[in-house]
Amino acid sequence: MPKTLTVNRGASDAVRALLRSLIEGGKVEGVFTLARVNNKGVGYALIRDPEKIEQAEPFYPWMPSSGGKQLSRLVSLSRRPRPLAVVLRPCELRAFVELVKLEQCRRDKLVLISSTCGGVYPVETLSDGNPDDRVPRYWNGLKAGEGQPDARDSCRACKHFIPYNADLTVALVGCGDLDEKCTFFVNSEAGQACLEGQGGVWGQSAVETEATEKLAAARDAERERQREELHLGSLGIEGLVGIFGKCVGCRSCREVCPICYCTLCDFDSAKYENEPAWFARELNSRKGVRVPPATLLFQMGRMVHMSVSCVGCGMCSDVCPVNIPVATLFSSVGEANQKLFDYVPGKDESQKPPFVKAELNELENLTV
Amino acid sequence: MAESFDPKILYVMCGWCGTGGAETASAYGMYYPENVRIFRVNCTGALSTVHMLRPLLEGADGLVISGCHPGDCHYDDGNFMARRKVALVKTILDSLGLDSDRLWFRYVAHGEARRFVDTAAEFTDHIKSKGPNPLATRSDT
Structure with a gap:
C-alpha cells in the first residue's frame, strides 16, 4: 500500500x-x-x-x-x-x-x-x-x-x-x-x-x-450499453458506410489524437494524390467515386495504425463536426486488438508495444 | 454468372522465400491461376498494414501473403511481425463485421514450388466460392 x-x-x-x-x-x-x-x-x-x-x-x-x-x-x-x-x-x-x-x-x-x-x-x-x-x-x-x-x-x-x-x-x-x-x-x-x-x-x-x-x-x-447501441460486430459494409458516410474529411480526429504522432500522415502523402487516370479507372470499376475519396480507408487505416495504443480519451469524438461516435468505435476495436496482444496501452512502462517485437510462439492458428 | 467470376487476387511474397518458391515453380514449368497478381516485397514484415487493407477496400477480391517458415526469416523476425500485422488487420475486419477470410497468411519456403502453386490455386478456389468482394465495387466508401 x-x-x-x-x-x-x-x-x-x-x-x-x-x-x-x-x-x-x-x-x-x-x-x-x-x-x-x-x-x-x-x-x-x-x-x-x-x-x-x-x-x-x-x-x-x-x-x-x-x-x-x-x-x-x-x-x-x-x-x-x-x-x-x-x-x-x-x-x-x-x-x-x-x-x-x-x-x-x-x-x-x-x-x-x-x-x-x-x-x-x-x-x-x-x-x-x-x-x-x-x-x-x-x-x-x-x-x-x-x-x-x-x-x-x-x-x-x-x-x-x-x-x-x-x-x-x-x-x-x-x-x-x-x-x-x-x-x-x-x-x-x-x-x-x-x-x-x-x-x-x-x-x-x-x-x-x-x-x-x-x-x-x-x-x-x-x-457495454454503448457497444450494444453501436452494434459493432454486425456493422458490416452497410453499417460502416452509414457511420462514416457523413465524414467531411477534416482529419480533426487525427489531429487531436494523442497516439497519431506522425508529422506526415500516410494519408496525406503523395500516394493519395489521385491522378485523373485513377479517377477514370475508379469510374470504370465502381461506376462512381465518393468525394473526398477513400474515407473508409482513412478511418480503417487509422484503426490499424493507432487502435492498439488507443487510450480511449475521447478527443476524436469531441472534435468531430458531424458527431460520428469515433471514440466509441475506435476504443471498441482497440480493445479487441489490445486483447489479442494482451496489452493495455500506457499501463506498464516496461512492456513493449506490440509492433516493436514479435514472439516465436504466438498466433499459431493464424496461418492457413 | 458464378462460373464467369474471375477473381482479382493479390499475392504478396517475401523476396527471399515466397518469390523463390515462385521461381522454383517456373523452373519446373508449373502452372498457377492467371488471375493471381504477384507482388514482391523485400520482407513480409516490411509490408504496411495499410497495404493489406487498401487492396481489400479498393478492388481486390482477396489478398494472400507468403512469408518464410518460422525460423527462416532473413531478418530474424520479419515473418513474425507480418503475422502480428495480419492478426491485427483480421481482428479489425472481424470486429467491424467485415469478411476477414479474404486475407490469408501462409508460409512458403524457397524450394516449395508445389506449395506456392497449390496456395495460389486453393486461394483462387476459396475466393471463387465466396464470390466478388462487395467492397471492391462500392462507390460510397
Missing part, C-alpha cells in the same frame, strides 16, 4: 500550493497544468511565475486537448537539465507513457501528478453558457463517487480512471471531504521528494476504495 499525505485544503488548492512550493523551492523548472485563459475556459500552460499558479485549474472538468500529446511535444527526445512538474488526467498520462514507449518523448525529469478521474465534459460545452456553472455539479458528483450523465461518452465508459505510472496520485473519486481535505498517494521516490517539507498527516492506504469499485462497475455497464 502506498504512503499517503493528507493536507487540510481542498484538492485544487492543495495541488496549487504544492506546485507553488515546488517552483519556489527550486525543485522544478516549471509546471505543466490546465490554467485559466482570460478568466474564461482553460488551456494547457507551462508556468514558472509562482503568482500565476493561482490561475492553474488542475482538475477543471474539461480537456481542451490531450495533455499527453501536448506534453510530449514539449519534452522531446533531448535531455532537459531540470525537472518539470506535470498534472495530467489518467488517460492523458497513459497517452504520454504510450508516446514514451513509441520513442516520441522522454519520461525522465518529470514529476507526474495525476488523480482518480470523474471524467470531463465535452469540449463544445466550454462555450455553452458559463462553464463555471457546471463545475459545482461536477465536484458534488465526484464526492458521491458518481460520474456525470452529460460527460463525454468515453469518460462515462472509462474503466482506467485510477492513474498508472503517476508519481503522485490525488484521490478525488468518492472523497466526501474534497473541499476541506486532500490526500496525495506516493507512488515513487520522485513523488516522495516532492512532498518533503509539506505540512500534513502521513499515513498509508490504498487508492482503490469501495467508491472507486462502484464507479468502475457503473462504467463497465455503461461501456
